[in-house]
Amino acid sequence: MVTAWQILETVPDPEIPVLSVVDLGIVRDVQESGDGRAVTVTLTPTYSGCPATEVIMRDVRTALEASYDVVEVHTRLSPAWTTDWLSEAGRQKLQNFGIAPPSGRTTLPLVDVGAPATCPHCGASDVEELSAFGSTPCKALWRCVSCREPFDYMKRH
Amino acid sequence: MVSATSELRIPSVPELADGCLVLSHRLSEWMSNAPTMEEDVAMGNIALDLLGQARGLLQTLGDENELAYFREAQDFRNPVICELPNDDYGFTLLRQLLVDAWLSLVWPALAASADDERVRGVAEKAIKENAYHLRHSSAWVVRLGDGTDESHSRMLTALEALWPYRGEIASDAWYDVIEPILFEATLPKLPRDAWTQRSSADGWHTEHLSYLLAEMQSLARAHPGATW
Numbered sequence: 001m002v003t004a005w006q007i008l009e010t011v012p013d014p015e016i017p018v019l020s021v022v023d024l025g026i027v028r029d030v031q032e033s034g035d036g037r038a039v040t041v042t043l044t045p046t047y048s049g050c051p052a053t054e055v056i057m058r059d060v061r062t063a064l065e066a067s068y069d070v071v072e073v074h075t076r077l078s079p080a081w082t083t084d085w086l087s088e089a090g091r092q093k094l095q096n097f098g099i100a101p102p103s104g105r106t107t108l109p110l111v112d113v114g115a116p117a118t119c120p121h122c123g124a125s126d127v128e129e130l131s132a133f134g135s136t137p138c139k140a141l142w143r144c145v146s147c148r149e150p151f152d153y154m155k156r157h
Numbered sequence: 158m159v160s161a162t163s164e165l166r167i168p169s170v171p172e173l174a175d176g177c178l179v180l181s182h183r184l185s186e187w188m189s190n191a192p193t194m195e196e197d198v199a200m201g202n203i204a205l206d207l208l209g210q211a212r213g214l215l216q217t218l219g220d221e222n223e224l225a226y227f228r229e230a231q232d233f234r235n236p237v238i239c240e241l242p243n244d245d246y247g248f249t250l251l252r253q254l255l256v257d258a259w260l261s262l263v264w265p266a267l268a269a270s271a272d273d274e275r276v277r278g279v280a281e282k283a284i285k286e287n288a289y290h291l292r293h294s295s296a297w298v299v300r301l302g303d304g305t306d307e308s309h310s311r312m313l314t315a316l317e318a319l320w321p322y323r324g325e326i327a328s329d330a331w332y333d334v335i336e337p338i339l340f341e342a343t344l345p346k347l348p349r350d351a352w353t354q355r356s357s358a359d360g361w362h363t364e365h366l367s368y369l370l371a372e373m374q375s376l377a378r379a380h381p382g383a384t385w
Contacts (some may be wrong), residue, residue: 049209077278131195132200
């Protein structure tokens with residue numbers, strides 16, 4: 001039997017489609033009813049204003065409704081999402097996709113968002129920041145000094 | 158006139174929600190107009206974070222769309238500094254520093270002690286987002302303040318124009334955050350006890366808020382309930 005977690009592993013992040021919502025670490029709780037017909041999923045959004053959040057909630061509901069009669073999707077804000085919750089598989093998928101995964105663990109107060117360990121294109125470690133802000137709230141824009149390619153870095157958050 | 162109290166005053170939820178919403182709109186006005194493409198993206202990102210924070214807070218007060226789009230200027234409680242027009246990029250970033258510094262004190266206080274669990278959740282998330290904003294605004298204030306004669310002169314003008322509007326956000330802790338950054342930016346230390354503008358607590362605003370709202374609210378008012 002396919003479990004709710006297995007279904008959730010097929011739901012992609014709409015902005016970084018190589019990551020599932022499980023890889024992203026935003027699925028905080030899954031409760032199935034005793035008869036297996038109802039499921040309640042609790043999600044924690046990544047960033048306050050991330051427009052992907054509403055799409056993800058809808059996609060999660062749609063995916064689960066194929067297997068459950070009753071689907072509830074809740075939001076839980078606390079504890080706040082952190083990139084520490086990205087799965088190891090997710091980090092590898094990011095690197096392979098051309099996005100450098102967050103380096104190291106998040107510490108508060110957040111004065112340092114880390115730096116990519118290596119260029120996701122050529123693997124060189126000589127990289128520099130182009131802009132602290134990138135194409136989505138979770139990313140910054142970096143470039144490789146070695147191969148000259150720009151790339152996204154998922155900020156430690 | 159607001160007395161620039163020494164203790165940090167924790168803003169009400171409407172005050173904070175409206176502050177985030179109005180400042181978000183101001184920053185979004187830079188989109189496609191910022192001095193560089195990277196800054197265009199930065200403004201968009203910061204505006205988006207502020208909008209998300211505003212939404213999270215407004216949802217604890219009622220219908221977020223009703224509150225954002227169908228109130229009049231005198232119903233808004235944002236700190237007046239948030240509604241001031243952007244002027245040049247230096248003014249925008251200096252205002253951002255002053256507000257980011259305020260939020261760097263407000264969010265942790267709310268995360269620890271807000272009565273409403275949802276407000277604590279928004280605040281907990283916002284702590285990290287704001288730290289990133291503060292890093293950005295601080296870096297720009299230093300770069301422009303300690304930059305060319307032209308940029309320094311503009312930052313000085315911006316500081317003098319913004320200083321009277323600090324009343325709603327200032328505290329000893331706040332001065333302690335901004336003063337080292339202004340010092341590094343070679344900008345003067347202005348007196349803590351100088352005159353400050355009155356607050357929006359009784360619905361008073363500058364004329365600028367009405368124009369901002371006219372633009373922000375026009376679509377929702379022309380097409381009530383519209384979705385896409």
